[in-house]
Amino acid sequence: MMHLTRHPLEVTELLAQVQNAERGGTCVFLGTVRNDAGVTGIDYSAYEAMADKEIERILAEAHERWPEARVMLQHRLGVIPAGEASIAIAAAAPHRDAAFAACRHVIEEVKQRLPIWKKELRGDGSEQWVEAHDHR
Amino acid sequence: MGKISVRFFARYAELAGCTWSHVNVNTPTTVADVIARVREVFPGTQAMPATPLAALNQRQVKLDAPVTEGDEVALLPPLSGG
Numbered sequence: 001m002m003h004l005t006r007h008p009l010e011v012t013e014l015l016a017q018v019q020n021a022e023r024g025g026t027c028v029f030l031g032t033v034r035n036d037a038g039v040t041g042i043d044y045s046a047y048e049a050m051a052d053k054e055i056e057r058i059l060a061e062a063h064e065r066w067p068e069a070r071v072m073l074q075h076r077l078g079v080i081p082a083g084e085a086s087i088a089i090a091a092a093a094p095h096r097d098a099a100f101a102a103c104r105h106v107i108e109e110v111k112q113r114l115p116i117w118k119k120e121l122r123g124d125g126s127e128q129w130v131e132a133h134d135h136r
Numbered sequence: 137m138g139k140i141s142v143r144f145f146a147r148y149a150e151l152a153g154c155t156w157s158h159v160n161v162n163t164p165t166t167v168a169d170v171i172a173r174v175r176e177v178f179p180g181t182q183a184m185p186a187t188p189l190a191a192l193n194q195r196q197v198k199l200d201a202p203v204t205e206g207d208e209v210a211l212l213p214p215l216s217g218g
Contacts, residue, residue: 031218046217047145047210050194075217087218107218115191115210116217117146129147130216 003055004048006078009088018070018092025096027103029089035082038122042130044077044086047115051075058109062091062102069093069102075116138163138205140170144181146213148188151180161203167192168199170209184211 001017011028019026033042055073062071073089080086087110091103118130137160144152152174159173167190175182189212192201196212203209 044217045146047143047191047194047212050191050210051217053194111215111218113196113215114217115145115196115212115215117213118216119146129213131214 001072001074003052003073004046004075004077006076009074009076009085011088011090014072014074014088014090017072018090020092022094023068023070023092023099024094025099026090026092027096027099028091029087029103029107030085031087031107032085033080033082036120038124039082039120040123041079041081041121042086043079043119043121043127044075045117045119046075046077048077050115054113054115055110058106058113061109062106065105066093066098066102069098071102071106073106073110075110075114077116079121137161138165140165140203140205141208142170142174143208143210144178145210148181148184148211148213151183152178153180154178163203163205165203166199167197167201167203167209170203171199171211174211181211188212189214 071091075087091099093099120128141158149155161173191210
């Protein structure tokens, strides 16, 4: 499964990568484009080759820390309308604690490390680059 | 002199006026020296912060990281993925 896509995210496909009979707990995180202050969508761009490698590194680190868990993620790029998801993470583990912990860990690392940028698109035609902030 | 590939993303690409180019610097050198040369060749990038995020060969590094001929230095605006 490709980590970066220009198509709408398919959570069912993501789940199929991690959920199985040995893993009793599965959780999914979705990041959705908000309609803050007239935002109609966000144009996501990436340093794609590096982002792909960085995702692999983040998932490998999660695997080292939670060896029985399986985590997958997809990040969508291009123009994403408000209300649609930009990122989906699925984490499955034998028990829920590890599933939640691994999922939380991966989204926090994504926020810190992925070379991906957002440009907000507004209904009045204006556009603005988003500088990082610390909302959680 | 060594040829270093440079890549610009997002707002920095707008400042540089391109997404990819190269600069010639005396090698071996550091990421900081490559950035100093970039500011001369692409004056728009003088609007970048004094110490921008940078990646060397697709891995984020500190600005004192050593650079040799053929390396790729990427200048990264504040990350905002997710």
